Amino acid sequence: MSITASLIGYKDAIEAALSHADYSHSFDDIVRGVLTGQLHFYPSGNDFAIMEIQQYPRFNAYHCFLAGGTTDALLELQEIITQNAKALNCDRLTFTGRRGFLRRLKDSGWEEQAVHMTYPIG
Amino acid sequence: MRTGRTKDGRYVIRPVGAPGWVEVSKEEYEAAKAGPIEALGRGAVEGVKDLVGGAMRLAGGIGSTGTAAIPREGDMSLEDAARIAATAPDQGNITQAGERLRTNNDPTQRGLREAQPVTSAVGELLPELAAGGFGRGIKTAVGIDAALGAMRDPDNPIRGAAIGGTIGGAANLGVSAAAKAARATSPGVRKGVEMARAITTRSRRTDSVNAQRVADPTFERTARELEGFITPERAKELGFRLTPGETRALNATSADELAAANRARDREDLISSTQITGTPFQGSDLVSRWSRDDHRQAFTSYIGDILDEPNVDTLTNRRLGQLLEETQQVFKENIDELDAPIPAGTLIDDVADMAEQIGPTGEAQLAKLAKDVESLTKNGELDKQATTSLMNLLEKRTKTAFDAGNYELGSAYSAVRTTLNDAIVAVAEKVRPGAAVELKQARKKYGIIKSLQRGRAVDPGGIINPSTFRNNYAKTHRRYASGKDTSEFAQVLDTVTYLNSRRTGDSGTAARLAAKAVGSAPALAAGGGAAAAGYDAIFGR
Numbered sequence: 001m002s003i004t005a006s007l008i009g010y011k012d013a014i015e016a017a018l019s020h021a022d023y024s025h026s027f028d029d030i031v032r033g034v035l036t037g038q039l040h041f042y043p044s045g046n047d048f049a050i051m052e053i054q055q056y057p058r059f060n061a062y063h064c065f066l067a068g069g070t071t072d073a074l075l076e077l078q079e080i081i082t083q084n085a086k087a088l089n090c091d092r093l094t095f096t097g098r099r100g101f102l103r104r105l106k107d108s109g110w111e112e113q114a115v116h117m118t119y120p121i122g
Numbered sequence: 123m124r125t126g127r128t129k130d131g132r133y134v135i136r137p138v139g140a141p142g143w144v145e146v147s148k149e150e151y152e153a154a155k156a157g158p159i160e161a162l163g164r165g166a167v168e169g170v171k172d173l174v175g176g177a178m179r180l181a182g183g184i185g186s187t188g189t190a191a192i193p194r195e196g197d198m199s200l201e202d203a204a205r206i207a208a209t210a211p212d213q214g215n216i217t218q219a220g221e222r223l224r225t226n227n228d229p230t231q232r233g234l235r236e237a238q239p240v241t242s243a244v245g246e247l248l249p250e251l252a253a254g255g256f257g258r259g260i261k262t263a264v265g266i267d268a269a270l271g272a273m274r275d276p277d278n279p280i281r282g283a284a285i286g287g288t289i290g291g292a293a294n295l296g297v298s299a300a301a302k303a304a305r306a307t308s309p310g311v312r313k314g315v316e317m318a319r320a321i322t323t324r325s326r327r328t329d330s331v332n333a334q335r336v337a338d339p340t341f342e343r344t345a346r347e348l349e350g351f352i353t354p355e356r357a358k359e360l361g362f363r364l365t366p367g368e369t370r371a372l373n374a375t376s377a378d379e380l381a382a383a384n385r386a387r388d389r390e391d392l393i394s395s396t397q398i399t400g401t402p403f404q405g406s407d408l409v410s411r412w413s414r415d416d417h418r419q420a421f422t423s424y425i426g427d428i429l430d431e432p433n434v435d436t437l438t439n440r441r442l443g444q445l446l447e448e449t450q451q452v453f454k455e456n457i458d459e460l461d462a463p464i465p466a467g468t469l470i471d472d473v474a475d476m477a478e479q480i481g482p483t484g485e486a487q488l489a490k491l492a493k494d495v496e497s498l499t500k501n502g503e504l505d506k507q508a509t510t511s512l513m514n515l516l517e518k519r520t521k522t523a524f525d526a527g528n529y530e531l532g533s534a535y536s537a538v539r540t541t542l543n544d545a546i547v548a549v550a551e552k553v554r555p556g557a558a559v560e561l562k563q564a565r566k567k568y569g570i571i572k573s574l575q576r577g578r579a580v581d582p583g584g585i586i587n588p589s590t591f592r593n594n595y596a597k598t599h600r601r602y603a604s605g606k607d608t609s610e611f612a613q614v615l616d617t618v619t620y621l622n623s624r625r626t627g628d629s630g631t632a633a634r635l636a637a638k639a640v641g642s643a644p645a646l647a648a649g650g651g652a653a654a655a656g657y658d659a660i661f662g663r
Contacts, residue, residue: 019662066661
């Protein structure tokens with residue numbers, strides 16, 4: 001199956017995840033991002049993750065930009081993502097999620113680094 | 123695709139949606155003349171991009187799942203290709219990827235050969251296709267026209283089959299499977315073109331314009347005007363405050379000028395995103411974010427005028443609901459007064475045509491609609507009650523289809539509604555001269571209001587987000603979505619969407635968090651909400 005067809009298969013789930021990102025992207029933006037290589041799409045059964053490399057002056061992070069699935073499935077996917085992150089010269093994985101993940105991931109090596117805050121400007 | 127000869131005898135072609143004429147060889151000119159299927163051509167070019175991109179990453183030697191690792195597998199339908207053509211018009215990457223693919227001693231090529239021998243063979247068979255690039259992209263489309271001819275050529279079946287496989291996007295098919303793809307192409311071509319028409323929005327199309335324009339024997343207008351944008355003068359009349367980069371973009375007469383103007387716009391964006399004040403940059407005081415806000419204001423006023431709502435801050439959800447009710451009332455009153463049956467022949471034909479074209483995404487639903495229309499029809503006509511029932515039914519099903527993400531089906535329902543409306547207007551005008559104008563205005567308002575109500579097209583302050591509005595509008599206005607709507611409204615909509623557009627780079631997280639992240643990991647956490655079916659973990663950003 002082509003990448004695009006695969007993405008279309010996950011369209012509902014991706015759009016559901018985008019709602020957590022305040023609809024910063026449309027589904028088409030995601031397809032474009034994946035096809036142009038800016039975003040990396042990891043489908044796995046009913047679950048998926050979309051990653052991107054974030055470059056900072058002192059390190060690179062492999063950032064989980066969107067994801068949807070069961071925690072267990074995503075943690076399984078994390079293994080291959082970690083391998084790829086190393087190959088891509090990234091020294092950490094990152095993601096933004098709700099506070100519930102703190103508890104859920106506390107035994108999986110994930111740590112809270114900071115709080116992401118937003119101040120809406122009218 | 124239009125073809126022509128310049129006064130001095132050169133051969134030129136002009137694909138649909140391209141900003142101007144492109145000089146080609148005689149052979150390419152002949153091929154273009156023989157078969158205008160450039161929509162498919164674009165799709166196939168993008169399909170190659172898809173597979174080349176995957177192979178490139180494979181050659182990078184990283185993991186074994188995800189797009190970061192897997193090149194293409196299995197086949198790729200024309201619908202996919204058309205969808206890609208609409209969603210990833212930038213062909214710059216194809217050029218890069220294709221050139222590497224063509225270089226025999228490139229490690230990418232070796233990696234590709236090991237992993238995908240057939241892909242590699244196809245790449246060699248069609249170096250032009252693999253090389254891509256917009257200027258070449260047009261020629262590629264022509265090449266594919268010719269390829270289709272080759273496919274049908276009994277003397278050259280293998281080449282045809284390989285090309286067929288490429289058009290179908292089959293990266294790892296053997297020749298026999300590719301031959302099947304080739305045989306299946308003809309019906310697929312029609313469908314691919316239909317789908318491309320349905321889903322390619324004007325702005326996507328215009329974003330893809332990079333071709334070098336050659337002397338145009340007919341037109342003196344700018345590239346942007348040829349694409350359907352309004353002139354800078356008209357934009358200023360409407361209240362758009364154009365930055366120098368935007369003015370240059372709207373005045374550009376060639377791809378080079380357009381590219382330079384867009385680079386200027388990028389710099390303007392950079393200034394607005396990295397500086398708080400409008401510090402002079404290269405002699406200009408530019409803060410394009412301000413002008414974007416200004417464009418939104420101007421566009422909101424423009425829409426307000428159409429809706430007879432001069433105070434833009436009154437465009438609240440409640441007010442929009444009232445306005446919608448008012449426009450629907452115009453229709454209902456006309457139908458009530460009409461008391462004349464509506465001929466249903468065209469309607470039934472339309473539904474049947476669409477059911478044939480749409481395929482599995484809505485075949486069953488449209489077949490059901492055809493039955494519903496027939497059951498409402500008596501002696502080939504719809505009476506008052508049946509007309510109202512059908513209108514309500516179509517409105518409900520359109521909404522359900524769009525809500526379920528079935529864009530093709532939603533568009534098809536919407537098109538049926540347009541046909542019904544046209545029939546009502548035609549009958550109403552016969553019964554009561556002047557009714558057509560009234561109904562046309564009401565329908566225009568109806569379409570605009572519905573587009574304002576979906577998503578977050580209007581912010582709480584009553585200011586319209588042009589991009590969201592445009593996306594909503596394109597979903598229910600097929601003529602606009604396919605680039606056939608040349609009204610000023612369509613031009614203004616395209617222009618303001620372009621003026622408000624930004625490049626889609628990464629998610630933006632890095633830039634926003636960079637300041638906090640110096641010396642530490644990036645800041646994370648927040649979000650929350652409902653999960654998709656069966657998920658206990660879902661997040662974005």
